[in-house]
Amino acid sequence: EVQLVESGGGLVQPGGSLRLSCAASGFTVSSNYMSWVRQAPGKGLEWVSVIYSGGATYHVDSVKGRFTISRDTSKNTLYLQMSSLRPEDTAVYYCARNLPPDYWGQGSLVTVYS
């Protein structure tokens, strides 16, 4: 059974950093496209980042230079390193498999407060 479990969310001040983790089971992270998708409170879904099976990464323009997606094959885990956080980055962050996504985690709330 495919499962994705996010962790690492929380409260952070503007300019701060946070790392989200997504532990996967039931499939191999490195053999799939893996994404992060976020949803601001009361808003719609926004794709944030993707890492392809070959290792190439892409990010939405609004997070380029601030967010980095990566994976650890030994832990079968996906990461999102977020730095220079802004209030507009406040959202529930979902990790997801494939593009467009077929499986989603339960989400991890990141709140950037001033």
Add this chain to the structure above:
Amino acid sequence: QSALTQPASVSGSPGQSITISCTGTSSDVGTYNLVSWYQQHPGKAPKVMIYEGSKRPSGVSNRFSGSKSGNTASLTISGLQAEDEADYYCCSYGPISTVLFGGGTKVTVL
């Protein structure tokens, strides 16, 4: 990286059929047969209802169907039921390895 265009809301009575449109461009919806549709209930993660334009995952009711014409994809829910009341999002692969979501459509069962 503009979002795909969906109606903000659609409503219908139990048993009726409704259709949600998702309009993109020739660079995303029009080019890639990789449109997915998601159902999201409040406080829950999205659930895929349609993938690759018209395919249904195992376990999804056959009351849900997807189609595409040109730059517009559509999701039809037939035999509307109370449990179908939720937000629905379309998603398409886009240019330069991007992924685009629609703004979401709130479905209300009257």
